[in-house]
Amino acid sequence: MPARDDAPRAATRDDVARLAGVSSAVVSYVLNDGPRPVAAATRARVLAAIAELGYRPNATARALRLRRTRTLALLVPDIGNPFFAELAKAVQAAAFARGHAVTYGDTEYDPERERAQLAALAERRPDGVLVIGGTPELLAPLHEAGIPLVTLDHPAEHDPGAGPGSVVPGSVAPGSVAPAPSVGIDDVAAARAGIRHLQEHGHERIALIAGPPGSPAARARRRAWTELVAPRLDPELAAALVATAGYTREGGYLAAGELLDRAAAPSAVFVSADVQAIGALRAVAERGVRVPEDLAVLSFDGTTEAQFTSPPLSVIRQPLDAIAEAAVSLLLDRAGTVDARRILVPSELVPRDSCGPHPA
Known part of the structure; x- marks a missing residue:
């Protein structure tokens, strides 16, 4: 539809300058807080003119001029997962506190979808990108474009052996893609704490609902079970106490049914994610098994939803606000830097009714 001739014309920076009795350059100094100082009385006149005219700076032009968009991008594998949704909300709050908006993309655990979204972000050039999980070899477009990048919930494939709050240096193999800075918990140590909690309740036949094999976090949590539970059991029994599922309610539902329908019924189950535990x-419940009397359940993540199940779930809680704050700070304070550092924040074991009273 063609524009109407009588449509009101948007105010320009020159209009503001004329009304305030200053030059266009002074208006620019006020809007951009520099590079030259502006007297308080002059600044007040400019701001009053902006308010009177309803002037809105051209955000696109300003971003091109300053080479900053005041926008961060966040890629999540499944925004329907309560853990990822709550982490995304925490990232948005941390970014907003630093004057940045956040745009979202959902990869749906699809490498091709992830590849396409990362390539698009490399062209749009946000001030930084945060990737939850993600595939390291697909991050090359952001590295090549010089866009700051931080990964979340992407544990190292080895146990760093460092305590919470640590900064762990990484290494880059010759010819490989440089890893991005990462923020998260020590998944292996956290999973060990949860499994030991079940063992302290007297459980030996502890089943595992593992996450998808392609998830580094799932592999880290499975490693803890393999270290602490499997050696105490007959190998055939140990194999019967493991079921693998996606990070979904349906996956947890099917995996738990599979475990309970086998001859080797567990007395406890360690679940790799809250969303699986809900399923x-x-x-x-459908099989008439009582929790915690017949089966203790402990899960990983500590989402809000886990507090409202029946019974409430014992969890390994990830401190989402601390993870988000550390990630956004790392992204903005180290703009343009890419290295293999991993910042570890402390996790917390939160006992609730799904494990029953502790023997101690």
Whole structure:
């Protein structure tokens, strides 16, 4: 539709300058807070003129001029997962506190979708990108474009052996893609704490609902179970106490049903994610199995949803606000820097009714 001739004309910077009795350059100094100082009385006149005219700076032009968009991008593998949704919300709050908006993309665990979104972000050039999970070899377009990048919930494939709050240096193999800075918890140590909690309740036949094999976090949590539970069991029994599922309620439901329908019924189950545990509780209830009397359940993540199950879930809680704050700070304070550092924040074991009273 062609523009109407009588449509009101948007105010320009020159209009503001004329009304305030200053030059266009002075208006620019006020809007950009520099590079030259402006007297308080002059600044007040400019701001009053902006308000009177309803002037809005051209954000696109300003971003091109300053080479900053005041926007961060966040890629998540599944925004329907309560953990990823709560982490995204925490990232948005941390970014907003630093004067940045956040745009979202959902990869749906699809490498090709992730590849396409990362390539598009390299062209749009946000001030930084945060990737939850993600595939390291697909991050090359951002590295090549010089866009700051931080990964979340992407544990190292080895146990760093460092305590919470540590900054762990990484290494880059010759010819490989440089890893991005990363923020998260020590998944292996956190999973060990959860499994030991079940063992302290007297459980030996502890089943594992593992996450998808392609997830580094799932592999880290499975490693803890393999170290602490499997050696105490007959190998055939140990194999029967493991079921693998995606990070979904349906996955947890099917995996729990599979475990309970086998001859080697567990007395406890360690679940790799809250979203799986919610599905598992339904499968348990359908079979008339009581929690915690017949089966203790402990899960990983500590989302809000885990507090409202029946019974409330014992969890390994990830401190989402601390993770988000550390990630956004690392992204903005180290703009343009890419290295293999990994910042570890402390996790927390939160006992609730799904494990029953502690023997001690």
